[in-house]
Each structure stands twice: as C-alpha cells, then as structure tokens.
Amino acid sequence: MKTKYILAISGNDIFSGGGLYADLATYTTHHLHGFVAVTCLTAMTDKGFEVFATDSSVFSQQLKSLKDVPFSGIKLGLLPNVEIAELALAFVKEHADIPIVLDPVLVCKENHDVEVSVLRDELLKFLPYATIITPNLVEAELLSQKSIQTLEDMKAVAKELHELGAKNVVIKGGNRFSQTVAVDVFYDGQDFHVLENPVLNHNNIGAGCTFASSIASQLLLGHPVLEAVQFSKNFVYQAILHSDQYGVKQYYDKT
Template identity: 55%
Template sequence: MKTNYMLTIAGSDVLSGGGLQADLATFHHFHLFGFLALTSIATLSNNGFEITSIDEVVFQKQLDSLKAVDFSAIKIGLLPNESIAERTLTFLKAKKEIPVILDPVLVFKENNDEEISTMREVLLSFFPYTTVITPNLKEAELLSGVNITNLTDMKKAAKILYEAGARIVVIKGGSRLDKTRAIDLFYDGEHYVDLQKPLLSMNNTGAGCTFASTLSSYIAKGESPLLATRHAKEFVYQAIANANEYGVLQQDEKN
C-alpha cells in the first residue's frame, strides 16, 4: 500500500445507511483515510428518495482539488448524470496506475429507456479503466442485457461484462436467486467463483456500498481481488447481522 489514502466519488445518503457515509465509515474501520468527491444528495419525502445532482462546476472543482493526492484506491458510487460521469472518467484517465472499483449505482431504473441507454453506454466506457466492477443483479441485467434468474445467467452476464472491458466482475446477487442464501459471483475471465452466505432478515440498507468500499479497502492494502471479494462478503454479512433501522453497521475490530 503506497498510502492509506482512499477516495470515494459518491452520493450522500441523508439517512447515512449507504452512499458516501457508508464508504467513509468503512474506510475508517480499516484504518484508511477517506477523501470525498460528492456527486449528489439524496433527500427523503412522502414520495420516497429524491436525488439532487451536485452542480457540475462545483463537482469539477472537487476533482481538481484532489488531483495531487496519491490515492491507493478509488471507489466510484452513484453517478447521477452523464456530465458528472464523464468528468469522473476524465479524472480516472489521469490516474491509470490507481486501482478503481466501480459500483455502478443506477438511479434511472424507473425512468425512460433513453436515460437508461445513455447511462448504460457511459458506464460501459468506464470498464477499461477499472480494476473491479461490482454491479447488483438489476444493474448487471441493465448493463449486460441478460435476464438473470439463476447462477448460470449470472455467469453469462459476468462474461458479457468482462468482454465489454471489465477486468474483474463481481455480481452481487442479493436475495433474488435464493430465499435462503445470498449468492455473489466473481469472474476474472478464467474462473467463476460463487460466494454464498445464509440470508439474514435484518436491514441490509447500505450493504452494496459497504461491500464495494470493503473490497476497495482490501485491494488498497495489497490483497488479491478474489481474496478482497471474500473478505468483503464476510464483512458485509457481519454488518447486516448488526444492522439498525437505518442500515448496516461496521463493528469494531477485535484485536
């Protein structure tokens, strides 16, 4: 590990269950110093969560402020629009030697086909500049075009995403494939490795963000992507087991 400096480019969760709050809490748990470029702010109303994008000029100023920092890894979370995504990609291209973990949070799932298609193409353009991508099942479906109903479908989607330029694909299966076990899939172009844990009934808000930021932390510390994925799976399992009503919780290390 060159430094203990980590960067998350992510949105804010007003309830602190996920987003940048989960990322920074995870980095702190692993004794890493977290930097932030804020992409959006989530607020809660009677209509549910609403996403407000950060002004593009302000967002660019954040990235410019971080140009000289020697990060050991960069984690990408919610990118609310095409402009912020493209500015992020330009920033990454100038830091090609740094591991990048892309957690492609899509906020356009309920919107029109044009928005979905645009963000899909933008996110696919990130793949050659990433070390690991960590889509959930829905995001993997949107990005790959595969309707995922079983582990075989997950493998098919992972292969398509790998062939689209991702070096390593980790699909977070969640509870959709099996009501008793949470199944994730790791693929590096040669080997498929499925990782399973018993499904917990506790609140799992923020689990996806915490998984990706944990994986990022272990890669920053020099672990292989597969071992980092295994550690992230275990860490998130324990975080869900200790969740409160707002989201998963990072427990103090016992050492």
C-alpha cells in the same frame, strides 16, 4: 505505517446508511484515510426518494481540489448524470495505475421506477479502467441488456461484462434465487467462483456501498482481487448482522 489515501466518488444518503457514509465508515474500519467527492444529495419528498445531482461545475472543482492528493485507490458509486460521469471518468483516467472499483449504480433501490439507464453507455466507458465492477442483478441486466434468471445466467453475464472490458466482475445476486442464501458470482476472465452467505433478516441499507468500499480497501492494502471479494462478502455479512434501523453500525474485524 504510512497513511494511505482512498477516494470515494459517491452520493449522499440522507439516512446515512449508504453512499458516502458507508464508504467513509468502511475506509475508517480498514484504517485508511478516506476522501469524498460528492456526486449528489438525496431527500424524501412528496414524490418519494429523490436524487439531486451536484452542479457539474461544483463537482469539477471538488476533483480539482483533490488533484494533488496521492490516492492509492478509488471507489465509484452513484453517478447521477452524464456530466458527472464524464468528469469522474476523466479523473479515473488520470489515476489508471491504482485500484479502481466501480459500483455501477443504475437503479435507486428506494424507488425502482427511478432508472438512470441513460448512463449505461457512459458507465461502459469505465470498464477498461476498473479493477473490478460490482453490479447487482438489475444493474448487470441493464449493463449487458440480458435477462438474469438463473445462476448460469449470472455467469454468462459476468463473462459478457468481462468481454466488454472489466478486468474482474462480481455480480451480487442477493436472495433472488433463494430466501435463505445470498449468492454472488465472481469472474476474473478465467474462473468462476460462487460466493454464498446466509440471508439475514436485518436492515441492509448500504450493503452494496460497503461491499465495494471494502473491496477497494482490501485491494489498496495489497490483497489479491478474489481474496478481497471473499473478505468483503463476509465483512458485509457481519455489518448487516450488526445493523440498526437506519444503517450499518460500526463494525471492526477483531481478527
């Protein structure tokens, strides 16, 4: 079978559980050749977990270096500033005919005071080009400027994000509404699908990155969007089940 190439536009996680590490591990699990354009570095400092954006000229050169690679899919993760977002958007526009998955990271989980909400307007520009977006609850609230307190709120915000341009939306509810069931909502402009899995008391670093990268991989392999989301929900469940102290252990689907 001809090798397929997939790009992650994402950041470095110093603990190697999320970001580009989760992306590449997921691509490898799907037997795809993964590339990365690195948007930022991270480190623990005396201020806590910090994000250091890649110099925009360096990031631009990364994308130019990849211009001749025949990508079949792109997944976008942490875009740390407006300059990086604008360069990434220009690249996405040049590849609008392939699956594009946007994980709109607006909050660093390790430090909820670090909000990059200034990027909201920039991220909204990606929506018409994204095959699917995968915000968590906080990110969905920031994008929509609406509060989410119930499952019905999740559905209403998913619909609003679709109306803002996203072709498909999956909002990751996690365990906000239940300590036993992780609930996500998928919306394709016509139907809502509520996806549930048991909450696991395991390390879940990189779960969101893995979820988005798995969806991108499944789309690249030709699966319908809902099927890709359902598969990826279970894929992440298994990854968390097999996680260790720092991140996700390699997990291969034997089916």
